[in-house]
Amino acid sequence: MVVTILFALLGLITATILRLFFVLQRSRPRPPAALNAKRTLGVFLGSGGHTSEALSLISALDFTRFTTRKYYVSEGDHLSISKAKAFEESKFPNSRNFECIVVPRARRVHQSIVSTPPTALRSLFACIKLMTMSPLLGASTVPDVLILNGPGTCLILCLAVYVSKFLGLSAPRLVYVESFARVRSLSLTGKLLRPLVDRFLIQWPEAAGRSKKAEYYGILV
Amino acid sequence: MLAFVTVGSTRFDALVHAATTTDVLKALKSKGFTRLIIQCGNSDVAKDNVEEQGIQIEAWRFKPTLQDTFNDASLVISHAGSGTILDVLRIDKWLIVVPNPTLLDNHQEELAESLSKLGHLKATTVSGLADTIAAFDPATIVPFPKYDGTKFRAIIDEELGF
Numbered sequence: 001m002v003v004t005i006l007f008a009l010l011g012l013i014t015a016t017i018l019r020l021f022f023v024l025q026r027s028r029p030r031p032p033a034a035l036n037a038k039r040t041l042g043v044f045l046g047s048g049g050h051t052s053e054a055l056s057l058i059s060a061l062d063f064t065r066f067t068t069r070k071y072y073v074s075e076g077d078h079l080s081i082s083k084a085k086a087f088e089e090s091k092f093p094n095s096r097n098f099e100c101i102v103v104p105r106a107r108r109v110h111q112s113i114v115s116t117p118p119t120a121l122r123s124l125f126a127c128i129k130l131m132t133m134s135p136l137l138g139a140s141t142v143p144d145v146l147i148l149n150g151p152g153t154c155l156i157l158c159l160a161v162y163v164s165k166f167l168g169l170s171a172p173r174l175v176y177v178e179s180f181a182r183v184r185s186l187s188l189t190g191k192l193l194r195p196l197v198d199r200f201l202i203q204w205p206e207a208a209g210r211s212k213k214a215e216y217y218g219i220l221v
Numbered sequence: 222m223l224a225f226v227t228v229g230s231t232r233f234d235a236l237v238h239a240a241t242t243t244d245v246l247k248a249l250k251s252k253g254f255t256r257l258i259i260q261c262g263n264s265d266v267a268k269d270n271v272e273e274q275g276i277q278i279e280a281w282r283f284k285p286t287l288q289d290t291f292n293d294a295s296l297v298i299s300h301a302g303s304g305t306i307l308d309v310l311r312i313d314k315w316l317i318v319v320p321n322p323t324l325l326d327n328h329q330e331e332l333a334e335s336l337s338k339l340g341h342l343k344a345t346t347v348s349g350l351a352d353t354i355a356a357f358d359p360a361t362i363v364p365f366p367k368y369d370g371t372k373f374r375a376i377i378d379e380e381l382g383f
Contacts, residue, residue: 060370181303
């Protein structure tokens, strides 16, 4: 009996590791889309300068393709919500094809390190509900691409996307753009996200040291 | 001509204080400025609504957007926040930045120094502000590249197979 359970456990662990290994492999971009294919854009607005950079990044995208937009905003960040609304108004007056989704913060400004784990866990559960559970139940859809510019909470969103990937559910392509303010080193969020995202873009040539994954095409915002 | 000193949402007592010193006002006057607006944020300003050294001084803490004041100004003197830097350089205004030395673990100095090396702005310290204004030569300023969204769009299009 004990041996059977042990073997079952061992099998489960091996399967999990193999699945993780598979999921962490760099996946390929989506195959060519039909000319009239409609897509959903997801973008995390991290407040302050992060929000300005994110909105600047998406402003030149092909909005005839992105017929739906999802703006992920940190809890309590009303300014980013009004900026997202103003941005939508400037692009599509009277459009209703967008939503602002509030995500609990991974860590509040000045929050002590000790009290961070429970807060981050709460944030993770909320993100899993958003990215994994509710699409699974048909209550919402997952964006086709998720654009991230920092700070910390976008790591949690990213982890939730990995839960979907692990379960073989549909997941957005992940594109991280390091802040224009980072000249010679990456932010902590950037360092943590680098192995997880599909594309990792920097805006200064020396921001990522000798990282092979980081791509530099000049200032993007 | 209007000079605009801004500290954004931060507190930067030393810069706000330096802005109304006789040396700085004299330097502004020597460059042809007649007006100075100070957005002092969470710092307190010593002078408001007065004229000194031939410069009309006005101060306020916050406004919902600084864009209008940036447009009106010929010269912006700012803390080295990346948002303000982009906003100002994108509309081709003269910019002097003063990184806040009291901030720990900030990358303002790196950003200010790099943009200064490229010639887009002048970076200075609080004590060097008057001299930097007096020596400011617009002919040495290299225009900042315009916003170009095509590169990022190409990446997203590639990812989604457009």
